[in-house]
Amino acid sequence: MSRKQLTDTELDALVVRSLSRLPVRAPSRGFSKRVMDRVQLPSPRPVRAFQRVRSWVAQPRRALALAGAYVVAATVALVIAVPWLITHSPAIGFVFNWMAARGSTLARDVAVSAARWAVSSGFAELFGSVPLKTTHVWILAFGATAAYAGCAIGLHFLLRAPREKHVPAHVQA
Amino acid sequence: MALGKDLQTLSDQEVVALARAGKDAAYRELLRRYERPVFSLIFRMVRDRALAEDLSQDTFVKVLNALDSYRPEFKFSSWVFKIANNVAIDQLRRRELDTLSLDGAPDARTKDEVAATALQAVDRTESPLAELESRELGSMIEEAIAKLRPEYRSCILLRHVEGRSYEEIAETLDLPLGTVKTYIHRARHELREYLDPYRE
Numbered sequence: 001m002s003r004k005q006l007t008d009t010e011l012d013a014l015v016v017r018s019l020s021r022l023p024v025r026a027p028s029r030g031f032s033k034r035v036m037d038r039v040q041l042p043s044p045r046p047v048r049a050f051q052r053v054r055s056w057v058a059q060p061r062r063a064l065a066l067a068g069a070y071v072v073a074a075t076v077a078l079v080i081a082v083p084w085l086i087t088h089s090p091a092i093g094f095v096f097n098w099m100a101a102r103g104s105t106l107a108r109d110v111a112v113s114a115a116r117w118a119v120s121s122g123f124a125e126l127f128g129s130v131p132l133k134t135t136h137v138w139i140l141a142f143g144a145t146a147a148y149a150g151c152a153i154g155l156h157f158l159l160r161a162p163r164e165k166h167v168p169a170h171v172q173a
Numbered sequence: 174m175a176l177g178k179d180l181q182t183l184s185d186q187e188v189v190a191l192a193r194a195g196k197d198a199a200y201r202e203l204l205r206r207y208e209r210p211v212f213s214l215i216f217r218m219v220r221d222r223a224l225a226e227d228l229s230q231d232t233f234v235k236v237l238n239a240l241d242s243y244r245p246e247f248k249f250s251s252w253v254f255k256i257a258n259n260v261a262i263d264q265l266r267r268r269e270l271d272t273l274s275l276d277g278a279p280d281a282r283t284k285d286e287v288a289a290t291a292l293q294a295v296d297r298t299e300s301p302l303a304e305l306e307s308r309e310l311g312s313m314i315e316e317a318i319a320k321l322r323p324e325y326r327s328c329i330l331l332r333h334v335e336g337r338s339y340e341e342i343a344e345t346l347d348l349p350l351g352t353v354k355t356y357i358h359r360a361r362h363e364l365r366e367y368l369d370p371y372r373e
Contacts, residue, residue: 008365015364018314019333025213027226032204035230039237042195 185249192240200237207250208233210335211257217330218261220319228264232257251345254335258327258346265323317367325360332357 042048057063085092118124180188180202188206191199211232216225235256243252318326327346331337339357343350 011365011368012361014310015314015361015368016333018310019329019364020336022213022217022311022314022334024209025216025225026209027212027229031208031212031226031230032201035204035233035237036200038230038234039200041197041200042193042241045194 186245189240189243189245189249192237203237203249204233207253210250211253214254214257214327214330214335215261217315217318217334218258218323218326219264224264228260229257232260235260247344248341250337251341254331254337255345255347258331262323262327313368314364317364320367321360321363325356325363328353328356329360329364 043051057066118127180191180198183191183202185203185206188199188202192203208229212225212229215228215232216222219225219228232253236253243249318329321329324346328342331342331345332339337345339350339353342348342357343353346353348356
């Protein structure tokens with residue numbers, strides 16, 4: 001093949017082919033680790049929202065303002081509600097009596113229906129056949145108490161004020 | 174491990190959604206998918222391995238820390254390449270590295286660095302086709318790419334090395350479609366001119 005035979009078209013095709021054959025370069029080992037060290041992983045969205053609200057509320061001035069607003073609202077409610085209750089006590093008494101009568105009737109109907117269902121479906125017999133001893137009751141009570149205490153401790157840690165101002169990077173940005 | 178395999182089957186958008194939800198593995202998957210293409214692009218833009226690594230790191234830190242601002246209606250790859258290209262162009266503007274020495278990169282200090290970045294001259298005694306299609310052709314093309322204007326360089330690399338469509342390049346570089354086509358046409362013309370001495 002003569003040198004002159006390499007036309008513009010051939011040369012162009014050769015350029016394109018050569019470009020597509022260029023080797024893929026790889027960064028050095030540990031590249032991804034170095035990148036990940038500099039990347040701030042976000043917390044899940046609900047946690048971020050909760051942290052944002054908590055850090056906003058936990059500012060001393062805002063916490064004080066919220067507490068003050070709560071006291072004022074409660075005082076105003078009392079100042080309005082107590083005289084109103086006193087002046088409207090007969091009407092309120094009537095309404096309460098009526099509601100209590102309706103409520104007790106409803107509760108009795110529901111209880112009777114539930115009892116009928118329990119007897120007719122055989123659930124009562126099944127429940128009666130369960131060998132429930134005093135020990136079991138104590139274990140259940142202890143478990144329920146421990147679960148309740150665990151929830152309370154969890155809530156305490158969840159709701160306690162952060163020790164330092166914590167604002168996620170994306171909020172700052 | 175199972176999560177890693179599952180991630181490989183997901184689309185970029187799905188992996189991004191997992192990353193936004195705070196999945197560490199999703200971040201690593203995005204990094205695994207794009208570290209080589211991004212590094213290759215930046216390396217061919219700046220022609221310096223250490224600098225390319227630093228700029229690639231900056232690119233990924235920007236990308237991964239700003240995932241919340243990524244809009245899923247656009248291709249993720251376009252977004253990543255846009256950031257990579259901007260990082261490389263900024264660097265080229267700060268330091269005029271678009272000139273290339275046959276003796277190696279300007280900041281090559283050790284003997285190995287000089288050897289790694291030096292370009293090979295071609296023996297012109299072979300026939301043109303065999304000569305041009307030989308292993309040195311890659312070096313010649315790299316040399317020719319390094320001499321292109323940065324805008325042409327980005328376009329030609331994204332089109333013919335990364336295999337991106339014209340539309341995607343236009344989206345990536347924020348250029349009109351016609352401009353992209355013109356840049357690629359001119360870049361190929363210039364590359365032909367650089368290689369022209371080798372056919373005579």
